[in-house]
Amino acid sequence: MPIDPKLPYDDDNIFAKILRGELPCKEVYEDDHALAFHDIRPQAPVHVLVIPKDRFVSWDDFTAKGSDEQIAGFMRAVGEVTRLLELDTPGYRLMVNMGGHGHQEVPHLHVHIFGGRPFFQMIGE
Numbered sequence: 284m285p286i287d288p289k290l291p292y293d294d295d296n297i298f299a300k301i302l303r304g305e306l307p308c309k310e311v312y313e314d315d316h317a318l319a320f321h322d323i324r325p326q327a328p329v330h331v332l333v334i335p336k337d338r339f340v341s342w343d344d345f346t347a348k349g350s351d352e353q354i355a356g357f358m359r360a361v362g363e364v365t366r367l368l369e370l371d372t373p374g375y376r377l378m379v380n381m382g383g384h385g386h387q388e389v390p391h392l393h394v395h396i397f398g399g400r401p402f403f404q405m406i407g408e
């Protein structure tokens with residue numbers, strides 16, 4: 284079920300628990316702003332999620348309330364992860380699902396990084 288992106292931040296969401304070390308993840312990268320880990324149900328040869336360390340429900344929440352430092356730090360972290368995964372030469376796809384129509388399921392902002400093959404279709408059902 285997609286989340287309601289206008290609800291307050293839920294400290295019990297699954298990514299908050301991963302950030303606190305209460306649940307395991309296959310970590311790829313960590314810095315002051317972000318944590319990156321492999322998606323539990325990969326939909327491409329490379330499928331990594333990057334999440335901010337701060338409490339933001341969604342892309343909408345982040346871009347409305349995040350400070351310039353938080354936004355810049357997070358965006359740089361996403362770029363770092365793509366280079367660490369050596370996706371910068373072959374290329375990759377980024378995706379952010381936001382709210383109901385975006386079918387966002389976890390109420391903590393996350394950027395999907397897809398790589399390891401070409402993506403011909405712009406968008407699916």
Ligand code: 5GP
Binds near residue numbers: 308322332379380387
């Ligand atoms: P959304 O639809 O919210 O953009 O995507 C949520 C993503 O989180 C899905 O791709 C799903 O497979 C992934 N996910 C859900 N729970 C877990 C988890 O406990 N660990 C990891 N690594 N990924 C998860």
